[in-house]
Amino acid sequence: MTRERISNMFSLEDIKILIEYNKEGIFMPQHFSSIPEFLCDTHGIDFDEYQSSYLKDLVDKLCCLDDMQFFALGDVLEQTWRHGMTDETNPGEFLQTLGIELV
Numbered sequence: 001m002t003r004e005r006i007s008n009m010f011s012l013e014d015i016k017i018l019i020e021y022n023k024e025g026i027f028m029p030q031h032f033s034s035i036p037e038f039l040c041d042t043h044g045i046d047f048d049e050y051q052s053s054y055l056k057d058l059v060d061k062l063c064c065l066d067d068m069q070f071f072a073l074g075d076v077l078e079q080t081w082r083h084g085m086t087d088e089t090n091p092g093e094f095l096q097t098l099g100i101e102l103v
Contacts, residue, residue, distance in 0.1 A: 007101045084097075
């Protein structure tokens with residue numbers, strides 16, 4: 001049910017950026033609420049100035065998530081990174097198997 005709450009929120013490009021961020025090893029439950037700041041930092045963007053960056057739309061979406069949505073996003077990214085990143089399946093197709101639709 002929580003996964004449904006993040007369906008139709010993110011684009012394939014958003015997911016790809018977040019998966020790359022996830023591979024940095026920072027995406028852990030105790031850091032969920034700090035994802036927007038960590039993501040900006042990882043991309044060399046000062047969080048206070050993200051609104052003038054290419055990450056603006058994604059960071060805005062992340063800043064609107066509640067704790068359960070962050071948890072669902074973390075689970076979805078972990079599942080996608082571990083099981084959905086194969087030659088036969090692109091991340092968008094795999095996300096559909098988890099009940100996540102992209103925009």
